[in-house]
């Protein structure tokens with residue numbers, strides 16, 4: 001496999017990480033890095049942390065290293081909107097939704113949410129984790145059929161949902177921007193940086209976590225090895241790559257089938273008592289949009305408004321400060337449209353990240369080179385999906401069979417994607433068209 005030439009970097013001001021209570025947690029001392037491990041996991045997002053947890057459970061005597069180029073929680077696992085979603089996402093308005101497939105996805109989403117909740121409770125992790133559910137909210141009447149379709153679909157697969165009409169919704173959210181929402185109770189709203197860092201801090205003793213340890217190259221073979229940017233080389237029995245869209249830079253055969261689309265998030269400063277007048281008796285909440293290109297909004301536990309929107313394609317598969325700068329206008333307009341009385345409130349943090357996607361929304365999952373395994377998400381539900389990929393990759397490398405593993409192995413094959421320059425041109429046209437279509441949902 002080839003040398004990596006682009007590495008993750010913090011882009012913008014990372015609000016979730018900056019406000020995480022555990023941001024000062026100290027992981028393993030770099031001096032403790034050994035030269036031989038049974039397993040090396042590269043990438044300490046939700047995928048990598050779940051993989052390391054399961055490896056440690058499956059093989060309590062094995063030595064395991066979990067490496068990340070950034071502090072845990074600074075990668076995309078700590079830069080998203082913090083919706084840990086149990087129900088299907090992509091079926092909104094899609095009449096051809098495959099029932100069996102989505103039942104499976106719900107089941108797997110629920111398995112990983114329950115598992116992370118159990119770890120959090122067992123270790124008494126003090127992290128921002130709220131069983132709030134989520135609203136799929138529509139501003140424009142033309143998108144109401146998307147809500148109705150999803151409600152019917154959820155009913156078919158036995159998942160609860162409930163409709164909120166305008167007045168009740170305004171009382172629940174503290175904004176009258178939306179005309180209707182479909183509420184589903186199973187989503188957990190988290191500070192994702194705090195939760196992924198918390199889970200990493202609870203890893204069993206046979207896992208060492210090394211932050212700020214960028215990997216330069218992975219060499220496959222009977223005994224694969226991992227070359228670090230700092231000149232050290234680690235030998236491993238098996239390597240698991242949970243590096244999300246950065247996998248493109250590692251030179252695996254499937255690279256051209258995966259891509260990361262930039263998206264952006266912003267937090268206001270903490271609202272003061274006067275500004276909180278409209279939020280009296282209102283609990284923290286989260287709304288995704290009735291159109292896939294719309295704005296995601298949260299009223300957070302720290303009494304801030306969070307907004308996420310904007311999609312742009314990066315040919316080089318990274319996020320840049322310039323793109324974060326350009327994203328501010330759209331984020332700001334979405335915030336002011338929903339909360340006009342808070343127009344004077346500044347954004348304290350604005351940042352960018354990448355949503356890893358594939359054309360057919362299937363993940364990369366399995367062995368990508370001899371003794372090198374990888375799991376990379378293929379749609380917008382990355383928190384639950386990366387967690388399940390990590391969990392079952394760990395079972396795969398340990399030879400532990402299950403119905404769930406067989407399902408994941410048989411259904412994850414990212415489809416062909418056009419080469420450059422057609423990919424960038426095509427993606428940008430499609431993203432611009434989607435945003436145009438989304439209208440008031442942005």
Ligand SMILES: Cc1cc2nc3c(=O)[nH]c(=O)nc-3n(C[C@H](O)[C@H](O)[C@H](O)COP(=O)(O)OP(=O)(O)OC[C@H]3O[C@@H](n4cnc5c(N)ncnc54)[C@H](O)[C@@H]3O)c2cc1C
Nearest residue numbers: 043045046047069075077080081083215353381382383386
């Ligand atoms: C703005 C935004 C909002 C989003 N909102 C949501 C949401 O609400 N819900 C949801 O489910 N999903 C959301 N997503 C998607 C979600 O964040 C990702 O799908 C998820 O983080 C993928 O997890 P992962 O563990 O696979 O990868 P990551 O979280 O990206 O972790 C990969 C890790 O690999 C490390 N790495 C990469 N290259 C190297 C290297 N060479 N050496 C060492 N380490 C390396 C990175 O530093 C990173 O920490 C959002 C994404 C964005 C950008």
